[in-house]
Amino acid sequence: MQNTIGNIGLALLRIAPSAMLITHGMPKFQKIITGNLEFGDPLGIGAAPSLFLAVIGELICPILVIIGFKTRWMAVPPALTMAVAGFVHHAADDFGTKEKAFLFLVIFLCIILLGPGKYSVDRR
Template identity: 30%
Template sequence: MKKNTDLGLLILRIIVAGLMLFHGFAKLGHIDGIKNMLSSNGLPEFMAYGVYITEIIAPIFIIIGYRTRLASLAFFLGMLFIIFLAHANDIFSISDKGALKNELIYFYTFGSVALFFTGGGKYAISLKNIWD
């Protein structure tokens, strides 16, 4: 079978970013809990709007393949923020099923790392910039 790395990258982009969009759309207009979490940790509430960059804007850019590496970097940084702010107490916790409790979060985080290093592939709308 012939290898098609670009098709694999397209599938990775659609799955990692597409699944994250559900989280972002669910938060549209509902970020009071995030604001409270930030303020209780001594951070300004306006940072809660960063969730829209991490969970909506960056994933859309990743899916369409526009500045994929830059969008993946923004996505990754947002995921780190989520891990250390919302899940600091259970970073390596094991669920009752024997898996990492936060494995989905790690899938998103390291999927974005993979896309940062590979770029979007040839099935992207932007191909010639250093951030593609």
């Protein structure tokens, strides 16, 4: 019984935050589709590469985390994206502004450490 509850908890930990992060990645993806590559450049690699990396970290990888495919590896880009958002992009902002990025960072770090649980493609 406890193992089942733990696996349901891991599924919720994977699915809910990933679905929430997708809502941030979708507008960025739509920018790419429309050809608007204007975006911040927090790491100095250029606006377009930063936008593409943000889409990978906020849309592509969270979709794979939801289904539980290569979960630990797919949680790394969202964690890195949120680290950049919290520590670099919002560095000068108050904690309330960067708090959401830090919450996502901690959640994806937990997914990296705990894995996907039983209810995932990885465990099939």
